[in-house]
Amino acid sequence: xxxxxxxxxxxxxxxxIKALALSAxxxxxxxxxxxxRLAAAHGERSEPPFLRMSTAQFYDTQWSAKTIKxxxxxxxxxxxxxxxxxxxxxxxxxxxxxxxxxxGPVMVREASYIDGVNGAASTSLEPGxxxxxxxxxxxxxxxSYHVHPMLDVLDTGALLGPGNWITxxxxxxxxTDPVTTLLGNKIDLAHYGLGAVMTWHAIWIVLAIGxxxxxxxxxxxxxxxxxxxxxxxxxxxxPTDRLVGIGLLVVTLLILGAGVVATxxxxxxxxxLQSAWMRIPPLPKQPDTISxxxxxxxxxxxxxxxxxxxxxxxxxxxxxRLGEFTTAGLRFMNATVSKVGADFPPELVVxxxxxxxxxxxxxxxxxxxLHILMTSEVWETDRLTALVHxxxxxxxxxxxxxxxxxxxxxxxxxxEMLPIFRRNDTQTASASGS
Amino acid sequence: MxxxxxxxxxxxxxSVSDQQKAFRVLDLTVAAILVVLFMALYHVYAMLTVGDWDxxxxxxxxxxxxxxxxxxxxxxxxxxxxxxxxxxxxxxxATFLTLCLVLAEWLNRVIxxxxxxxxxxxxxxxxxLIPCGIVLDVVLMLTGSYVMTAIIGAGAWGALFYPANWVLxxxxxxxxxxxxxxxxxxxxxxxHFVRTGTPEYIRLIxxxxxxxxxxxxxxxxxxxxxxxxxxxxxxxxxxxxxxxxSQFIWLKRI
Numbered sequence: 001x002x003x004x005x006x007x008x009x010x011x012x013x014x015x016x017i018k019a020l021a022l023s024a025x026x027x028x029x030x031x032x033x034x035x036x037r038l039a040a041a042h043g044e045r046s047e048p049p050f051l052r053m054s055t056a057q058f059y060d061t062q063w064s065a066k067t068i069k070x071x072x073x074x075x076x077x078x079x080x081x082x083x084x085x086x087x088x089x090x091x092x093x094x095x096x097x098x099x100x101x102x103x104g105p106v107m108v109r110e111a112s113y114i115d116g117v118n119g120a121a122s123t124s125l126e127p128g129x130x131x132x133x134x135x136x137x138x139x140x141x142x143x144s145y146h147v148h149p150m151l152d153v154l155d156t157g158a159l160l161g162p163g164n165w166i167t168x169x170x171x172x173x174x175x176t177d178p179v180t181t182l183l184g185n186k187i188d189l190a191h192y193g194l195g196a197v198m199t200w201h202a203i204w205i206v207l208a209i210g211x212x213x214x215x216x217x218x219x220x221x222x223x224x225x226x227x228x229x230x231x232x233x234x235x236x237x238x239p240t241d242r243l244v245g246i247g248l249l250v251v252t253l254l255i256l257g258a259g260v261v262a263t264x265x266x267x268x269x270x271x272x273l274q275s276a277w278m279r280i281p282p283l284p285k286q287p288d289t290i291s292x293x294x295x296x297x298x299x300x301x302x303x304x305x306x307x308x309x310x311x312x313x314x315x316x317x318x319x320x321r322l323g324e325f326t327t328a329g330l331r332f333m334n335a336t337v338s339k340v341g342a343d344f345p346p347e348l349v350v351x352x353x354x355x356x357x358x359x360x361x362x363x364x365x366x367x368x369x370l371h372i373l374m375t376s377e378v379w380e381t382d383r384l385t386a387l388v389h390x391x392x393x394x395x396x397x398x399x400x401x402x403x404x405x406x407x408x409x410x411x412x413x414x415x416e417m418l419p420i421f422r423r424n425d426t427q428t429a430s431a432s433g434s
Numbered sequence: 435m436x437x438x439x440x441x442x443x444x445x446x447x448x449s450v451s452d453q454q455k456a457f458r459v460l461d462l463t464v465a466a467i468l469v470v471l472f473m474a475l476y477h478v479y480a481m482l483t484v485g486d487w488d489x490x491x492x493x494x495x496x497x498x499x500x501x502x503x504x505x506x507x508x509x510x511x512x513x514x515x516x517x518x519x520x521x522x523x524x525x526x527x528a529t530f531l532t533l534c535l536v537l538a539e540w541l542n543r544v545i546x547x548x549x550x551x552x553x554x555x556x557x558x559x560x561x562x563l564i565p566c567g568i569v570l571d572v573v574l575m576l577t578g579s580y581v582m583t584a585i586i587g588a589g590a591w592g593a594l595f596y597p598a599n600w601v602l603x604x605x606x607x608x609x610x611x612x613x614x615x616x617x618x619x620x621x622x623x624x625x626h627f628v629r630t631g632t633p634e635y636i637r638l639i640x641x642x643x644x645x646x647x648x649x650x651x652x653x654x655x656x657x658x659x660x661x662x663x664x665x666x667x668x669x670x671x672x673x674x675x676x677x678x679x680s681q682f683i684w685l686k687r688i
Contacts, residue, residue: 097633104551105627111613118613120625122635141552152633179622182609189623193605194556200602201536204564208533211568215526219454220461224522236523237575245525245572252568256594259601270607273495273639274617 044101044148044160044329049387051159052328053396054087054414056080056125056151058161059326063147063343068139070170074107076100076135076149079283080161081398084128085414089391091155093125095277098133101148101160106141106168108177114280121276122154128412129282139168140175140190162329164345183269203255211248286410289316290401294415295369297395299385302423305375306395308415312362312370318403319361325354325374325413327397328384332374334359337402350376361404388419469534476510476531477538483507486632488539489547491557491606492624494599495639499561501655504595505662507535507563508570508588512670515574515583517678525575528591532567536560557623565598566591584667592663593656 044052061078068074086092098112098119112119113134125131133149145168149161177189227236290312297308314320323338324331331340332353340349355373362368379385387393396414403409447453480488483506487499511528518527539560547558573587574580606620617625624634640651 095635097635099630099633100628101630102628104553105629106552107628108626109628110626118615120612120615120617120634122633150630152635154635158630177626179610179612179619181619182611182616185608187619189619189626190554190556192556192619192623194559196605197556197559197602201540201559201562204562204598205533205536207568208529208564211529211571212526212533215524216461216465219457220524221464221522222457222460224524228521228523233523234578237525237578242576245575248568249572249576252565256565256597260597263601263604267604267608269609270604271609271616271618272607273492273637274615274621275634275637275639275641276615277635 044163045381045383047160048390049328049384050087050089050390050392050394051157053384053387054083054085054392054394055090055153055156056082056093056159056161057327057396057398057412058149058329059398059400059410061149061162061164061329061344063164063166065166066164066343067167067169070139070142070168070172070175072139073110074137074139074147074166076137076147077133078149078161079130079132080149080151081130081410081412082125082127082282083396083414084412085394085396086127087392087394090157091153092127093151093153093156095122095154096125097122097152098135099150099152099158100135100137101150101158101163102137102145106139106143106145107137107147108140109135110138111136115283117278117280119280121278123278123280125151125153126282129285130410131280131282138177139170141172142168142170144168160329162345162348200259207248207252207255214244287316290314290320290399290409290411292399292411292413294413297415297417298420299379299388299395299417300420301385302420303375304377304379305373306379306417307374308372310370310372311367313367314362314364316403316409317364318405318407319363320401320403320409321359321361322354322356322370322372322399323402323408324400325372325397326400327395328382330378330382330384332376338400350374350378353378362401385419387417393417393419468530472514472531472534473538473541476535477542479510480507480535480539486636488560489558490624490629490632491559491603492618492620493637493639494561494603494606494620495637497640497651497655498638500596500599500652501659501662503561504563504566504592504659505666508591508663508666509670509673511567511570512588512667513674513677515570516580516671516674519574520674520678525571528567528570529564530567532563536562536564553627554623557627559602561595561599561602563591563595563598566594569594580671584664584671588664588667589660591667592659592661595659596652596656 058078058080061076064073064075082093098114100109100112114123115132119133135149137147145166146163147166148163151159153159175190178186179189180186224236227233293311295309295311297306299306312322321334321337323334326332330348330350331344332350333340334354334356335352336359340351353374353376355375357371357373358368384395387395393416394414395417396412399411399413401409401411447456484503487493487503493499511531514531515527518524543555543558543560547553548555569590570583570587573590574583577583577586603620606623607618610617610619610622612622612625
């Protein structure tokens with residue numbers, strides 16, 4: 001009998017050990033598989049295509065350095081166009097704030113400007129117009145970060161410009177953020193007033209713990225509950241308890257009063273939190289020397305190619321050639337006309353991604369039918385083709401034309417886009433756009 | 435089965451001392467559980483209802499912050515105060531909850547917002563409600579009346595929140611010049627320490643008719659905070675009452 005029980009017991013034990021071992025393996029496997037990876041970019045590719053193609057188009061973006069040290073400056077400059085055909089699905093940019101897309105305050109914003117005006121406050125933006133921006137950052141936490149210019153638009157959300165990887169080197173402890181108050185005091189925003197805040201919190205925490213300990217040292221639950229249930233609740237609060245309570249009340253009010261008086265004496269000049277909405281005029285409007293009328297725009301899914309047929313009219317007095325198409329921070333280049341500087345993030349550039357047929361200059365006064373091909377996997381990797389699922393399957397962007405002297409004309413483009421899902425399909429439908 | 439092993443009634447405790455020890459163990463166990471529970475519950479409640487006002491120094495304005503924070507945060511202490519007082523005659527529920535809240539908030543700020551998101555601690559410290567909680571508890575103990583506590587205690591809760599936190603926030607309201615803009619130090623911190631999800635226009639600071647109604651909205655906000663704290667206290671107390679009634683046992687089960 002004893003032996004049987006022992007054998008059964010050890011079998012159960014072995015089973016338990018096996019179950020535990022299996023559980024441990026599964027737990028470790030899940031832990032390894034689901035271990036969070038470093039999130040250093042901003043998920044710009046997860047933004048729906050209409051947010052990236054039919055709102056603000058950033059161009060001429062430049063970063064002053066690839067690597068900075070803690071406390072050193074990084075300056076991000078460029079322009080953005082608030083597109084005329086702002087998506088109907090979201091609120092118009094009646095209030096926006098020039099922000100910067102970094103993973104938290106790993107860099108601090110020293111200054112920001114829109115068209116040379118201080119960009120610390122929000123402003124309305126005008127559709128169809130261009131704005132120039134400048135953001136001055138300073139390194140704070142060492143690491144490698146994806147840094148974007150960004151517009152926050154009320155009731156719409158964040159609109160990200162192109163991002164570049166910037167490395168911050170050095171020691172985070174050496175970071176300082178000096179500011180001089182209008183009363184002449186020099187302070188460090190990174191370490192200001194925390195000692196006083198913690199002291200005040202400590203005072204109240206000590207008082208609270210004292211009051212709790214006063215009661216917790218007595219029997220708490222069952223004896224008191226029984227007493228209350230037997231109608232003896234009044235006896236549970238003694239005159240001493242009341243005296244202690246009155247004392248605590250007086251001490252609390254005295255500390256509060258003394259604190260307020262002392263604080264008023266220490267900081268006689270204080271103001272309310274500040275906020276303002278500004279009116280920043282856009283850049284002067286360029287003359288409309290070129291117009292585009294799209295006849296047909298398709299996205300050939302198997303070939304990852306946007307193909308469009310458009311009539312382009314040159315109203316200017318110089319011949320022009322199509323050199324670039326930019327949308328959602330991506331740049332499709334016609335290498336025979338325009339090239340991108342080496343410091344622009346290569347993952348955002350398709351060097352030969354813009355094929356124009358015919359590629360000859362469009363003469364002044366001439367209207368020409370162009371066949372334009374933009375082939376690249378970035379349509380998929382940047383998830384722009386997901387616009388098929390958007391409420392409005394329209395693609396937008398900026399075409400850039402160049403005259404022989406290198407002067408640039410920017411033409412906004414917006415059109416319906418029809419997808420071709422199968423290899424041998426042809427499209428006969430017409431799209432309208434301009 | 436042997437006769438000696440037959441079950442027979444035995445006293446739960448061998449002596450009064452054993453009983454007291456057991457009650458003490460129960461007291462401390464329940465206390466430890468309640469600390470963790472209310473740190474989580476009250477903190478989540480505060481994050482959902484007060485949120486950004488308590489996260490950032492540059493959200494702690496003189497109008498909405500001092501009105502909204504005490505008003506919504508009195509509900510849970512009111513409910514627990516009723517239960518603690520009605521069932522145990524213990525006058526420390528509000529102090530206990532406000533202490534739990536501030537401890538949980540410091541944990542959240544240090545580990546989450548400072549440790550993981552790199553915000554400096556001087557930009558993200560929490561407000562305190564402990565003095566308000568102490569006054570609320572002492573008033574209940576001294577008066578033994580829920581009505582008086584609602585009027586005097588809850589009124590004091592609403593009125594004292596601002597002075598209790600003014601001593602913390604005043605130094606951040608000193609003016610400074612940021613590239614030609616007049617800003618408080620708190621504003622400057624909000625501008626410097628980048629928040630990608632909290633643009634400047636989201637802040638609700640002293641906008642609206644209250645500003646045009648009076649030169650300084652603080653007093654009007656305080657008056658409203660006092661009144662609304664009384665109302666919400668009564669609502670919270672009623673919730674506590676419902677949770678102690680046997681006919682609402684289904685509610686407790688939920």
